[in-house]
Amino acid sequence: MAADDVHAVTSLRARPDAAMPAGPDDAGQFGRPARRREDLHHLLGRGRFTDDIVASGEDALHLTILRSPHAHARIRRIDVARAKAMPGVIEVLTGADLTQNVGPLRANWIWPRMPLPEHRALSEKVARYVGEGVALVVATDRYIAADALEAIDIDYEVLAAVTDPYRAAQAGASVVHPELDGASIRGNVLQHVPVRAGNYAAARRKADVIVTQRLRNQNLVPGAMEPRSVHASYDMTTDVVTIHLSSQAPHIMKRMLAQVLNVDEHRLRVIAPDVGGGFGAKLHLYPEDVLVTAMAFRLKRAVKWTSTRTEDFLSTNHGRDHVQEVEICATRDGTITGLKATIWGNLGAYVSGMGPGIPAVNCGMILTGVYRIPNLHVDTNLMLTNTSRVDTYRGAGRPEATYLIETMVDRVARRLGLDPVEVRRRNFIPPSAFPYTIASHAFCYDSGDYPKNLDKALEIVGYASQRAKQERLRKRGRYLGIGLATYTEFTGIGNGNLLAMFGFDYGGWEYGRVLVHPTGTVEIHTGSADQGQGHATSYVQIVCDVLEIPAGQCSVVEGDTGRVEFGLGTFNSRSMAVGGAALHEAARRLLAKAKRMAAHALGVTADDIVYAKGIFSVRREMSPFAQGSRVLRRGTRDLVGKVYRHLLGVQPVQVGAGRDKISWEEVARLAHFLTTYPNGLEPGLDERVFHRPKDFVFPFGTYAAVVEVDVETGDVDVRRLVAVDDCGRIINPLLARGQVHGGAAQGLGQALLEQSLYTDDGRPRAANWMGYAFPRALHMPYIEAEHTVTPTDRNALGVKGIGESGSICTPPAIVNAVLDALSPLGVTHLDMPLLPEQVLSAISTARRERSRSVDAIGSGAVAT
Template sequence: MARVFGSSIKRREDPSLITGAGQYTDDLKLPNMAYAAIVRSPHAHARIRSIDTSKATALDGVTAVFTGEDIKKSGTPGVVPVGWLLPDMKIPPHPVLASETVRYVGDAVAVVLAEDRYRAQDAVDLVEVDYDPLAVVTNPAKTVEEGAPQLHAEAANNIAFDWELGDKTKTDEAFPKAAHVLKVNIRNNRLIPQAIEPRAALASYDDSKGQLTVWMTSQNPHIHRLLMSLASLGLPEHKIRVIAPEVGGGFGSKIHHYPDEVIACWCSMQLHRPVKWTATRTEANLTDTHGRDHVTEAEMALDENGRILGLRVKTYANMGAYLSTFGPLVPTYLHGTLLSGEYDIPAIYCNVIGTFTNTTPVDTVRGAGRPEATFIIERLMDLAAEELGLDPVEIRRRNFISPDAFPYQTQVALQYDSGNYGPALDRALEMVNYKNLRAEQERRRGEGGKLLGVGLSTYIEACGLAPSAVVGSLGAQAGQWESGEVRVHPTGTVTVYTGSSAHGQGHHTTFAQIVADRLGIDADNVEVIHGDTDQVPFGWGTYGSRSAAVGGSAIAVSADKVIEKGRQIAAHLLEASEEDVVFEEGKFFVRGAPDKSQTLNDIALQAHLAHNLPPGVEPGLSATSFYDPANFTFPFGTHIAVLEVDPETGEVKLLRYVAVDDVGNVINPMIVDGQIHGGIAHGIAQALWEEAIYDGNGQLLTGELLDYAVPKPHMLVSFELDRTVTPCPHNPLGVKGVGETGTIASPAAVVNAVVDALKSYGIKHLDMPLTPEKIWRAIHQSGRS
């Protein structure tokens, strides 16, 4: 029998999603529901002199208009907290409705409730806020300069934290003795996550029971319940139920606890009727946490043979106007810890200064910190190759961590559990026919015309977050284990309850595959339930490429517990000792006597009937596990971009994209390929197209999809994928994460390829996105055009 684990069965969630039957938050309607619309600041920084809601309140169809003062009067805390604490971090309060100062365009100042959403929007336009505009700063490095406008009294010089990792002395000592020192200044471009479904919440407060139910666009309903209770609403946790119905993508933006969903809940508590809020696309782009936005200086020291001696990185990381839920985590422990890449680097020092600016709060976007780190080191490797006259492949090989060096302790906290980087590189070079490409490139250089560029990115990722004690010691105000319950019904079908909360990843399919594989049953007999705090024991959610490695492992452990209980019952029924009973393909039998067997169905029925159970065995057949991983998982691989640059216009045309990834064991190859495709597209888009641009007044110039370029199929190529398989040694499935690999690897591959194409102009580095004009100007300014 072919194993269902590892087979490309079709996504079971798709028939309902692609026929429009999926129920998203905004599809839900409750009787007597009011619509909320939020009044937002048009200024990036201003004092609020007064708010006049009288005209809005008087509009026909408007139920109520509330401001921050109303929340204060209600006694509700009305703030959103930060979920990751760094040493000496400054944490300014973040009220859900600003009543004194607004700090970014989009900051919420009032909420309107009306009988329909059109009327609500009309009333928003009638709320009169008298602002006293203040000076604005948007750049994460310039905000610390003397004379910069100050955002928060709590944070002198707009510094939220000044964090370091690695051995500064040892690293500084590596540079003077180095044969080569390469330096690069990088502006890692700010991204808007662009989940296709904007954030939304439907809150329903039942006054008679003191019970709040909120349906919302969440990647982690239990985290939202916890923070709603603990910090925002003051309601007891057991009186809050958070449900994530279908969720249309998140890319990290729906992890966080935002003001808007709190406002919807608070309004429902005031009005004693259901309240729905759904962001418009404009609101989503203004208020969903943005990503990246680093200003970095990086230096690498190498010996005469191209062996890395040291790496020094200083980054100003934009936190935006307030600290978002995991904002401080991203540029620190998800960034500094990845700076060793796939390389054996004896000394690394990283200093990250998180700063406040008059911009949307910054937090995780797919990859979150790891693309930034990978970009730094992979750009430096190419610069070093050029400096030393080595092929980019060769310099990477010289510095790879040797396959016999695992587990490998990096200089930046992580211990890589496993890895073998050469084979993935070899396979990618073979697929792309590297030698021929370099020959073709040489030939073309002589001819003029379009320039051929080839770029590598040999990357590592740390994901599958992660041992709870470790993240706790680093500042997490959250655990990072996961729950999984496997409940076998009397007829032998199974329901799985998982704390992972899918929003496009395919958990209904892959988690069923895990259970079906272990229990030897058809995947169609397994249902997967997630995204409801009243159904699932607990969950930390889906992000950081952790669902398969942590959530999937919890389920696997529970399935194994079910088998063990089943074995006890089967042994009793077969009148054999437990040690002699084996379980294969869904049947228990005495070793060597498969003819006389008890199927899982038989056992499930007996477990529930409980007419003849062994002494001391409880009825029922289910198991729950709380799985805390032993380590991160470490996917790795090689990506190669091949592209053409038009020297007359600076236009970039992708020709090929080859990716060889090692994500450990693969549960469903089709879904894994799909995740990698999406990740690569996302990363290519960061390299070539996407950028949130603020003007000097803090206005978001690329706030609409007319200006902010998400990738479309015709802008990409058909990706060529392959895999090596180095199973994760510490989880029961041997799986690693896959959702972010493409986004982590591809920006560096694309930029390296463009810079490679422009080699003859002496161009060393260009910041993303590589717009045609930027390339054209660089060519013209090179003096060699």
């Protein structure tokens, strides 16, 4: 079939600029809302996701996984004979069959001295969460593979389970990994990470007001639209297995697969083709990645597994899932003097890639947000429970930290009868204080202007008039609420040395390569690939801004370890700040070399070359010395040329001789085919950069929500959602806005709709979208996204990151708005998601308490 042509296995991530009209005006310059080069193939139905791949000329065998229906159970007996005998079944294996050749999965952020529970791709003896794999089937057809799962006979001894991180820490809780308990850890607390600063006890003694609250940051399903998928094919000529994987970090996956399977890394090629959303959940190594690759090696055939949505709910990492006990101290004027928090962060039944760092560092060490809070007392407990693993999900720790501090700041304001705007202003780190090392000493913020950003949000939302409107409506029994949240976070993960000390094994660099073909077209290679963000479009803008050539002359290669030699991946909103900075540097070096080539051809020094829009010209106002030197060089060359012609009958290449200008394309050709090269230069225009950032960058912003709560139904209507982000300089405002919108939708989902709940025996209550409320178009308000621009000096582009802002700052803005709306009724707390029944119940509880206290005062029982 002709359609097979488009399935050919090669890198599918080269992005030619088919979607954009060519021409100098379309040069993808920094700051323009360039349309995306990624769009056309999706719009035409030519997207190529992992499940679409047909490789090595054969239909892949289908791998399916038998998953534990119990949250905690010992496998008493497992019998695969019946399944094995079914027609079309190629292989059936259990955990015991794999222990010899398949090692345990590793994590990437292993706290110093932290033990790592053994995580096998298939569990051999004990299943520790619903969905954990206990056997696999490989069959010729997806339907047969599903049938065979039902033919596996298995007996379980069901054990007690615990899924809540706080309960898991209590005495008497069932223990997830008894083999570690008492030996290297106590109970289910895998690690305790304390942070202390100043003198919290003294701050507490001196405080005029102390507010305490227990917060629940619920367990969420990241929910990329493309379910996880892996396809591995074996090439018997090269003895290489090519793995197509829906992943955010193909290079890291290659390294980890090589370790787990004990094969040389050069026998693996990992390709992340089109990836249908990641949001942090496709960043880490999964058992299925290991199993499919192992089966391709074993069977020497193409093998694939594509998750069903239910499997995705059960086996893909979840996010958030913190219980936080918080105490905040302030003086009467609203100055916050101290913060105490105990965090129980769920890691799940095993440790995923970055799992431990998310509660401990990404939350516990940046709790003070945008404020100067000198006294800190934070204890983070990394908890093992009987859930699927919990790890990075859009924001990864910063949403939990921001929700904590931003809802507590509002509580302080309410308690003191102050405007939450004023409490924020009073405690902001002032613009003059940057660079600013926060109390936890974990981070040094680069730049910020929080008051200016807040002011812009207040202006857009019309804060004063909203307050007046709130007052008017309250008199009519309608409950309008205005909620603010201000955030900062760290993006562009950097300073690899420091990270390594905390057990993070990625390093902090990113790899970028810019090369020029002899015809003058440019190829951009990046190790930080795209899952929908529009990286290729943005990278081209960065490179074309330097090279001043049309975007149509560039293509981007990404997501393929066979074509891009190195890379770390896409996470932590790092791609532009680190990957972009790498490409920017590569492009600058490349242009410098091209200038030397051009200068050589034109007979001048590189200093006398002016470059603009694809043309290298000799500077008009050259010094007399330079002019003389040029005449001399030209004369010498002419002479040499004549000698060559006369004696040998050959003609040296002298493209630029006697000319004042030379084009990009000519220089590209000369770079490969000159007879002689300028001093010390190698042929070619090909620059590779491992960019290693000095430190993180810290975007910030203010979100404002206006809600109306229907106190009869408990319905929350989000009428306005204003997002004012500051991500430094903006490469592409259209794409930046898209990031804010998407993050805000996920943030609204957390605030109002989404939660992954478990039964007492540890079974997820929802294992697909029929039971898990996913934000739909109807749920979303019109998002008003704006920016302030405060550049950073930590990278040459002045960029920070924008991918996570919406999911970080939207939840506290909405929750603060709802609590603001309901404050006249005495409602002081609600846990997310703010479902109508919870809102109604909080209203009726508050009313009851209020009437009780009124009764009590009326009867004189309470001393005033």
